[in-house]
Amino acid sequence: MSSLEKIVAEVLETSRDEIADETGPATTGAWTSLRHVRIIAALGREFDLRITPREARSCRSVGDLRKLLAEKGRLA
Amino acid sequence: MSQVAPRVAENLNRALHTLFAREENLYLLGEDLLDPYGGAFKITKGLSSRYPDRVLATPLSEGGILGVGGGLALCGNKVIVEVMFGDFIALGFDQILNFASKSVTMYGTEVPVPLVVRCPVGGNRGYGPTHSQSPQKHFVGIPNLALYELSPFHDAEAVLDLALRAGTPGIFFEDKVLYTQRMFRDGRVDDEFGYRLLGSAPGWAHAFPDGAEETVDAVVIAPGGLAHRALAAARALRAADGRSVHVFTPARLYPVDVEPVLPLLAAAGRIAVVEEGTAGGTWGSEVARVLYERMWSSLRGPVLQLSSADSIIPTAGHLERRVLLGASDIEAGLREAAAWTGQVSRSVATPAVEPTTGVPLTVPKLNNNDTAYLVVEWLVEDGAWVEPDTEIVSLETSKAIEDIPSPAAGYLRRVVAEGVELGVGEVLGHLLAEEVTVDQAPAPAVVSTNGHHEVHAGTYQLDRAQLGTAAVVTRSHREVPTGFTVVRAEVDGVLDTLARLSDETGALLGLAEVVVKAVAAAHQDFPLFFGSLTDDRTVALADAPHVGVTVDADGALYVPVVRRAHEQSLVDVADTLMDFRMKALNKEFAARELAGGNIAVSLNPDPGVVLVHPIVLWPQLCMVSVGAVGEELRPDATGAPAVRRVVHIGLAYDHRVVNGRDAVLFLGRLRDSLEDHAWLDRSLGEPVTAPT
Numbered sequence: 001m002s003s004l005e006k007i008v009a010e011v012l013e014t015s016r017d018e019i020a021d022e023t024g025p026a027t028t029g030a031w032t033s034l035r036h037v038r039i040i041a042a043l044g045r046e047f048d049l050r051i052t053p054r055e056a057r058s059c060r061s062v063g064d065l066r067k068l069l070a071e072k073g074r075l076a
Numbered sequence: 077m078s079q080v081a082p083r084v085a086e087n088l089n090r091a092l093h094t095l096f097a098r099e100e101n102l103y104l105l106g107e108d109l110l111d112p113y114g115g116a117f118k119i120t121k122g123l124s125s126r127y128p129d130r131v132l133a134t135p136l137s138e139g140g141i142l143g144v145g146g147g148l149a150l151c152g153n154k155v156i157v158e159v160m161f162g163d164f165i166a167l168g169f170d171q172i173l174n175f176a177s178k179s180v181t182m183y184g185t186e187v188p189v190p191l192v193v194r195c196p197v198g199g200n201r202g203y204g205p206t207h208s209q210s211p212q213k214h215f216v217g218i219p220n221l222a223l224y225e226l227s228p229f230h231d232a233e234a235v236l237d238l239a240l241r242a243g244t245p246g247i248f249f250e251d252k253v254l255y256t257q258r259m260f261r262d263g264r265v266d267d268e269f270g271y272r273l274l275g276s277a278p279g280w281a282h283a284f285p286d287g288a289e290e291t292v293d294a295v296v297i298a299p300g301g302l303a304h305r306a307l308a309a310a311r312a313l314r315a316a317d318g319r320s321v322h323v324f325t326p327a328r329l330y331p332v333d334v335e336p337v338l339p340l341l342a343a344a345g346r347i348a349v350v351e352e353g354t355a356g357g358t359w360g361s362e363v364a365r366v367l368y369e370r371m372w373s374s375l376r377g378p379v380l381q382l383s384s385a386d387s388i389i390p391t392a393g394h395l396e397r398r399v400l401l402g403a404s405d406i407e408a409g410l411r412e413a414a415a416w417t418g419q420v421s422r423s424v425a426t427p428a429v430e431p432t433t434g435v436p437l438t439v440p441k442l443n444n445n446d447t448a449y450l451v452v453e454w455l456v457e458d459g460a461w462v463e464p465d466t467e468i469v470s471l472e473t474s475k476a477i478e479d480i481p482s483p484a485a486g487y488l489r490r491v492v493a494e495g496v497e498l499g500v501g502e503v504l505g506h507l508l509a510e511e512v513t514v515d516q517a518p519a520p521a522v523v524s525t526n527g528h529h530e531v532h533a534g535t536y537q538l539d540r541a542q543l544g545t546a547a548v549v550t551r552s553h554r555e556v557p558t559g560f561t562v563v564r565a566e567v568d569g570v571l572d573t574l575a576r577l578s579d580e581t582g583a584l585l586g587l588a589e590v591v592v593k594a595v596a597a598a599h600q601d602f603p604l605f606f607g608s609l610t611d612d613r614t615v616a617l618a619d620a621p622h623v624g625v626t627v628d629a630d631g632a633l634y635v636p637v638v639r640r641a642h643e644q645s646l647v648d649v650a651d652t653l654m655d656f657r658m659k660a661l662n663k664e665f666a667a668r669e670l671a672g673g674n675i676a677v678s679l680n681p682d683p684g685v686v687l688v689h690p691i692v693l694w695p696q697l698c699m700v701s702v703g704a705v706g707e708e709l710r711p712d713a714t715g716a717p718a719v720r721r722v723v724h725i726g727l728a729y730d731h732r733v734v735n736g737r738d739a740v741l742f743l744g745r746l747r748d749s750l751e752d753h754a755w756l757d758r759s760l761g762e763p764v765t766a767p768t
Contacts, residue, residue: 037657
């Protein structure tokens with residue numbers, strides 16, 4: 001279990017087992033817009049990087065977040 | 077036109093001559109007013125020679141004079157009665173209270189009683205206890221009786237003409253010290269102050285410091301007799317503190333009509349009413365009462381009422397000056413009420429150089445929530461030279477940290493330390509023309525900050541953010557009588573469309589963006605919903621929809637504003653909202669991002685939230701709330717039960733302006749925008765609106 005899934009599960013207040021690459025606001029009502037930003041902010045702290053609002057709103061799933069981290073050289 | 081303005085007495089004398097020439101049925105009655113004496117103050121000089129049949133000297137009986145005057149007026153004439161000293165009007169009070177004023181409406185049909193009682197009043201002449209009083213307050217609130225006051229701003233002919241045409245009796249109070257003063261004219265008071273007239277003539281005079289017509293720290297409402305003293309106080313406060321104090325003088329004292337000056341008073345927020353009479357049931361307290369009714373929410377503090385001392389008026393000049401309200405009393409009263417004496421600065425720091433010159437750096441008003449802000453950090457060294465608009469100090473509101481620019485160039489002399497909380501208008505420091513030595517000064521003491529909550533046994537101290545929220549909701553409940561209506565919208569279609577559009581654009585698009593666009597699109601057909609009340613019957617309409625959106629992050633509630641939301645595409649709105657959420661989490665909002673909304677949307681997407689009853693963010697009139705998406709079983713086209721996704725959209729509205737039917741129509745428009753989602757495709761990259 002990577003840090004990414006751990007962070008997402010903590011913010012969504014759910015089990016890590018519930019987190020998959022497809023998980024996102026479209027698949028769970030718990031992924032609200034504000035929790036989306038909390039996930040972004042937590043990732044920023046965890047991986048010491050700055051995520052812009054445009055990057056944040058382009059990530060619509062755990063898979064997208066993983067891809068963003070990879071692009072920034074932080075493989076999760 | 078002569079180069080020198082006429083004296084007030086000359087202006088008044090000319091006014092009487094003009095009125096007598098024009099009005100053939102005008103009479104003047106009074107004691108000792110025939111030529112060559114021409115009255116105790118020579119105001120009636122020349123009239124008896126020119127109009128001997130209509131200018132009549134009377135016995136020394138105010139009751140008799142006023143009775144005859146009232147009778148003449150009741151019979152269709154116009155009458156001016158001169159009471160030699162205002163103190164003597166008490167002898168004619170019965171004729172005014174029980175005859176002249178009542179006669180207007182006690183005969184079953186309205187009867188004009190054009191009677192004006194001229195009444196020299198006031199002290200500062202050494203005339204003693206029975207020839208110096210200001211009896212205005214005894215006549216406030218009598219039905220059918222209007223009160224006027226002589227002023228150096230207002231042409232006496234216009235005021236007397238208004239009084240004689242009003243159809244009701246009136247009293248024209250004339251402060252004796254004005255008689256020898258010159259009239260103001262051509263919009264100038266002196267080299268420092270200009271003036272203009274507001275409202276229907278003769279209306280109000282508005283005097284303001286040059287270059288500060290639109291900038292006002294405080295207003296002094298002064299009857300004509302106090303105008304010079306109020307202006308002197310304004311000059312002193314400008315010279316010593318750099319304050320912009322404006323003076324307002326009405327031609328008619330009562331009934332009080334503040335409409336023409338209400339916006340300016342609201343802009344000032346800090347108001348003093350001054351009068352020479354003694355306190356207690358006065359014209360000034362009546363003005364304060366009206367202001368409390370009309371602009372309670374705009375006031376920054378109680379209306380300051382300044383009167384003379386509770387005393388008879390001594391004859392000896394040095395004692396009389398101690399009793400009667402003077403310019404220095406007005407200056408001191410304003411300083412104390414507005415805390416312009418720099419109490420905080422004295423208590424926390426002692427400047428090496430007394431900042432008696434230069435430009436004061438004061439705490440500006442940054443929002444409507446807070447009355448005080450925290451000095452977080454000085455951005456410029458003490459004693460350093462700063463250019464205008466240099467960011468000089470950081471202040472923390474309950475919502476944001478704002479960097480304050482320097483209002484002028486100069487050497488900075490700080491007078492408060494970091495960590496101090498200051499009220500709006502209080503002095504942070506001074507910008508001095510000459511370099512100052514700061515190392516001799518004790519460093520400003522750092523006072524404990526109060527930016528965080530503290531927990532003691534059995535208590536919990538609210539932090540600044542929550543105090544800001546508390547101020548907003550308290551004001552909302554105090555100011556806004558709300559109604560509330562809810563509709564339900566089926567959102568399967570719009571959610572499916574948003575999912576598709578998100579895939580196509582790469583943007584995270586949700587209901588929030590759609591609602592912001594839908595609300596903005598409704599501006600054209602529902603302009604009142606985007607307005608604000610400027611007084612009880614006036615709604616200021618907005619030129620464009622600026623939609624506030626709630627963002628609740630870590631317990632702090634923000635309402636940043638999507639400006640000109642109708643011109644933003646759906647993707648632009650998505651970017652803006654994402655930016656807001658990140659700023660909320662990082663506490664990076666600037667005050668300007670939280671100001672200027674004319675409607676708000678409360679977003680509550682947490683699962684299980686059915687509906688939210690929002691407050692109305694005064695001075696706005698409406699707030700929309702959106703609950704979480706829920707599921708309901710509804711019959712489909714075949715009658716079989718089918719799961720539908722729905723949201724509840726609520727509208728809290730100021731019921732003084734918006735009625736329930738309009739609220740339903742507005743919500744219906746929003747519901748249609750959510751259920752008829754074809755417009756979304758068109759609004760992706762262009763400022764297309766929701767259906768109208």
